[in-house]
Amino acid sequence: MRSTCALYIDTGYLLASVATRVTGTSLRSGINVDYAALIRSLVAAAEARCGLPILRVHWYDSARDGVADRQQERIGELPKVKLRLGRFGVNGEQKGVDLRIGLDLVAHARNGASDVFFLVSGDDDLTEAVEEAQMHGVQVVVLGVPNSAGRPHGVSRHLIRAADDLDTIDGACVDVAVVKVDRPAPPAPPALTAPPAAPVPTVESPRPAVRTPLDLAGRQRIQEPPRPQSVPVYSVSSGAPAQAPPEYIDTDTDVPSEQDRVIDDVVARVLASFRESATADELLDLRRARPYIPPAIDRALLLDASEATEKYDLDEGIRYRLRSRFWEIHVAR
Known part of the structure; x- marks a missing residue:
C-alpha cells in the first residue's frame, strides 16, 4: 500500500482560530467562511509538509442531536472529506468531539491507515491520544492556524511537547477563505413628535440626622455602605x-x-x-x-x-x- 497522509480537523479550534486572526476574537458569527477553499489550503499544507498525497480529511464538528445541518452536509460531500459529528451540550459546548478525534487517531494508527497524521487542533485533552498513536509507528504533526503575529494560535503546550512537530498553514490562504462580516449600523430611532411631559415634583420627607464619625480635622466622614458578601x-x-x-x-x-x-x-x-x-x-x-x-x-x-x-x-x-x-x-x- 502506498504511503499517504491524513488530516484530523477540530472544527471548533479551526473556526475560533481563523476568526481571531480576522476579527480579533473567536466569535464565529463575525466571519464568513469558504469551507471548500479552506479545506483545500489545509490539504495543500499537509501534502507540501510531508511530500505524501492525502488519503482523507476527517472533519469533526458538533451538531444538534448529532444530526448534520445543511452546511455540514455540504462539507461532507466534498472529495475525500469524512464528516464526524458530536453534539451540543446544554451550555452550547461541544460533546464527544475530542473523544471521536482521539479514538480515530489511535484506531487509524493501529491499522496503518496513513504514515503521517496532521492534527488541526490545540486541545490539551488530545495529548494522550497523540502519544498512543505514535506508539503504532505514525508521525503526528500539529498544524496550527497563525495569528496576526504569525505564531500558532491557541495550541496547548502539552500537545506541542507530545507531537512530533508543530507547523502552521499559510496565513494568506486563511485570509482568502475567511472574511469578516460587517453589517451597516442600524438606523437611529425616529425623533419624538412631542416633548415628554415634565416630571411631577415630589417632596421628600425629612430624614433623621445620622451621627457620623469625625476625621482628624473635625469634619464628618462619609460612611460607605457595607459591601455585600456575594x-x-x-x-x-x-x-x-x-x-x-x-x-x-x-x-x-x-x-x-x-x-x-x-x-x-x-x-x-x-x-x-x-x-x-x-x-x-x-x-x-x-x-x-x-x-x-x-x-x-x-x-x-x-x-x-x-x-x-x-x-x-x-x-x-x-x-x-x-x-x-x-x-x-x-x-x-
Missing part, C-alpha cells in the same frame, strides 16, 4: 442568579488590576465583533435575553480570556468577572 451573576445555561463567593469580589474598585484590564479588553473585543456582525433582530434579542448570555458569546469570552491570560482552565473568579463585566460594558455602551 454578588449575583448569571448561569449561562439557565440565566438564574448564582452567587460569587466573597473572595472573588474585587474590593479595590478604584485601581483595576492587570487581570481586570485584560478581561475588559476581551469583553470589549467580543462585543465589538458581535455588534459589527449582528442583525438588528439579533441585537434586540441580546438585550431581551439579559441577564442570560448566549452560549456562542459565552464560549468566545472564555476562549479569548484563556488565550489572553495563558490559562488553559479558567478559575471561577475569572469566569465570574467575565460574565458580570459583559453586561456592565454592554449597558454602558
Whole structure:
C-alpha cells in the first residue's frame, strides 16, 4: 500500500482560530467562511509538509442531536472529506468531539491507515491520544492556524511537547477563505413628535440626622455602605442568579488590576465583533435575553480570556468577572 497522509480537523479550534486572526476574537458569527477553499489550503499544507498525497480529511464538528445541518452536509460531500459529528451540550459546548478525534487517531494508527497524521487542533485533552498513536509507528504533526503575529494560535503546550512537530498553514490562504462580516449600523430611532411631559415634583420627607464619625480635622466622614458578601451573576445555561463567593469580589474598585484590564479588553473585543456582525433582530434579542448570555458569546469570552491570560482552565473568579463585566460594558455602551 502506498504511503499517504491524513488530516484530523477540530472544527471548533479551526473556526475560533481563523476568526481571531480576522476579527480579533473567536466569535464565529463575525466571519464568513469558504469551507471548500479552506479545506483545500489545509490539504495543500499537509501534502507540501510531508511530500505524501492525502488519503482523507476527517472533519469533526458538533451538531444538534448529532444530526448534520445543511452546511455540514455540504462539507461532507466534498472529495475525500469524512464528516464526524458530536453534539451540543446544554451550555452550547461541544460533546464527544475530542473523544471521536482521539479514538480515530489511535484506531487509524493501529491499522496503518496513513504514515503521517496532521492534527488541526490545540486541545490539551488530545495529548494522550497523540502519544498512543505514535506508539503504532505514525508521525503526528500539529498544524496550527497563525495569528496576526504569525505564531500558532491557541495550541496547548502539552500537545506541542507530545507531537512530533508543530507547523502552521499559510496565513494568506486563511485570509482568502475567511472574511469578516460587517453589517451597516442600524438606523437611529425616529425623533419624538412631542416633548415628554415634565416630571411631577415630589417632596421628600425629612430624614433623621445620622451621627457620623469625625476625621482628624473635625469634619464628618462619609460612611460607605457595607459591601455585600456575594454578588449575583448569571448561569449561562439557565440565566438564574448564582452567587460569587466573597473572595472573588474585587474590593479595590478604584485601581483595576492587570487581570481586570485584560478581561475588559476581551469583553470589549467580543462585543465589538458581535455588534459589527449582528442583525438588528439579533441585537434586540441580546438585550431581551439579559441577564442570560448566549452560549456562542459565552464560549468566545472564555476562549479569548484563556488565550489572553495563558490559562488553559479558567478559575471561577475569572469566569465570574467575565460574565458580570459583559453586561456592565454592554449597558454602558
